[in-house]
Amino acid sequence: MNGAESLVRTLLASNVDVCFTNPGTSEMHFVAALDQVPGMRCVLGLFEGVVTGAADGYARMADRPAATLLHLGPGLANGLANLHNARKARTPVLNIVGEHAISHRAYETPLASDIETIARGVSHWVRTTADARSVAADAAEAVREARSGAGRIATLILPADTAWNEADGPAPMHEPPPRGRADAATIAQAVAAIRAGKRVTLMLSGRALREPCLTIAGRIAAATGVRLLSQQSNARVERGGGRVVVPRVPYVVDQALAALADIEVLLLVGANPPAAFFAYPGKPSMMTPPGCQTIHVADPDDDLEHTLRWLADELGAGDHAPLVNDAARLSPATGPLTTDAVMQSVAAMLPEHAILCDESVSSGRNLFRYTDGSAPHDYLQLTGGAIGIGLPMATGAAVACPDRKVVSLEGDGSGMYTLQALWTQAREQLDVVTVVLANRGYRILQGELRDVGVQNPGDRAKRMLSVEQPQLDWTALARGMGVEAASADTAERFNALLAAALRTRGPFLIEARLP
Ligand SMILES: Cc1ncc(C[n+]2csc(CCOP(=O)(O)OP(=O)(O)O)c2C)c(N)n1
Secondary structure, three states: OEHHHHHHHHHHHOOOOEEEEEOOHHHHHHHHHHHHOOOOEEEEOOOHHHHHHHHHHHHHHHOOOEEEEEOHHHHHHHOHHHHHHHHHHOOOEEEEEEEOOHHHHHOOOOOOOOHHHHHHOOOOEEEEOOOHHHHHHHHHHHHHHHOOOOOOEEEEEEEHHHHHOEOOOOOOOOOOOOOOOOOHHHHHHHHHHHHOOOOEEEEEOHHHHOOOHHHHHHHHHHHHOOEEEEOOOOOOEEEOOOOEOOOEOOOOHHHHHHHHOOOOEEEEEOOOOOEOOOOOOOOOOEOOOOOOEEEEEEOOOOOHHHHHHHHHHHOOOOOOOOOEOOOOOOOOOOOEOOHHHHHHHHHHHOOOOOEEEEEOHHHHOOHHHHHOOOOOEEEEEOOOOOOOOHHHHHHHHHHHOOOOOEEEEEEHHHHOOOOOHHHHHHHOOOOEEEEEEEOOEOHHHHHHHHHOOOOOOOHHHHHHOEOOOOOOOHHHHHHHOOOEEEEEOEHHHHHHHHHHHHHOOOOEEEEEEOO
16 A cells, blocks of 8 residues: 555545545545545546635535645645634635655755745644655644644645655544643633623524524523623524524624623633724724633634533523524515525525625625524634635535525625636535625725725725626626536516525526625
8 A cells, every 4th residue: 555545544544535635646645546446536626715615515415524636835735814713713624735755845946945835824734745655654743633622723734755656554543633622710700790780792603603502502692691702703603583683793893892892700611802903093993892701712723612512501591592593584585686686586585504605795795684593504704714615615514515595695706716616516516505695896995995984985996896897797707617606686687596596406696796
């Protein structure tokens, strides 16, 4: 057995059986090994940002890492932005990056680069394997690292000769260390604040936004009057009718300040303190009011279910019924196709257990208001602010959950970063409906320009924030990659297209032509 085969067998033994790839010459032995060992599903992405974003979407839904296979430093570098997003989402990802054979690294060649340095900015763990016999043990350790805590980015760099030289055989799976736990003193402090009748908000993220944590948090809120809130960006939230009501911190600073204005004590369970996305002249960075006491009850890597159960026990929250969203289904919108009309129709028609991927940027500001009462679904969003994850994330989620419909809301600006994901959706016949919010501009940045204090921007500035001249034709782009598509400029037409796309299996793209 060579090192490449020992890698594939080790990954399978560690329960990693999906690999998103974009390989080159240095990875050829790994590519060949995929056929020698049955069981690894390989999905080709035509750009590394698709590969890494799909690995993120996959693991958010599968709760286990996929591997990526990337071509040396430049291949990894092309995938960095979505690895950054995955890191912020605390998604487990295992990157396998090919490197020149060890003897070849002495020479200055076109693809020679410092891969470890490129990897370090987004990886929690980086290793270059020394020889073929070390591949299996290093790979098992890399998977263990990826599965540690809430999820980490592990990057294993494999020189080409570690693939073709003789190896000993696969390594067994290593279990990650147990999750950390909240300590008694902090729990006591949190309980005391609540008992003292202070205005307490329990801010959740990570696993705390999924069952059973949501129900436990909802019981605490019902029993004590504590308010629930989620981070502005979260990797995965279980939402919709019948699910516990958890508003999120608004993106817009003034709205966030107003929403958090009366908090006396903020309890963080898997969440970061609520800092604004950006700094703005004359506005604070932290959204909590002055004097607010912030208690870090549990870190994102901790066992959040244990923390919430402990709090609930101490507070006698027992089986208090949590406040849940009404399952009041809306009707699809009618009339002109506006952003709100799209959100309303999607909310009304979203099928049960759909996966809603959101990179709608400014168009989706009111999405939660509409989808609160939608059929129960999983909501995935951009977590690291680096646009270009939506289409890949939807692709990966669909690979992870072939029996669930994926609905992907995509800004037309963001969509252009990684539109090759549509080709992968077509090739793998993934069940994804993409809705492109075609407003022909970087609409959010037009507002940001105003908010940072630029009055009366000139034509050059305006032109940098417009995506017109030429106009993008999303139906042609999608069809060019094998995805059927149609456009809508009325709500009725949009509803008809969405209904048809939801009835049919396979990828479909709707270009929502917005004013
Ligand atoms: C990797 C990366 N590059 C650039 C940006 C800056 N940026 C933020 S939003 C945006 C435009 C988004 O356009 P679109 O998806 O059409 O959404 P809209 O603004 O129209 O709502 C840009 C370029 C970013 N966030 N990430």
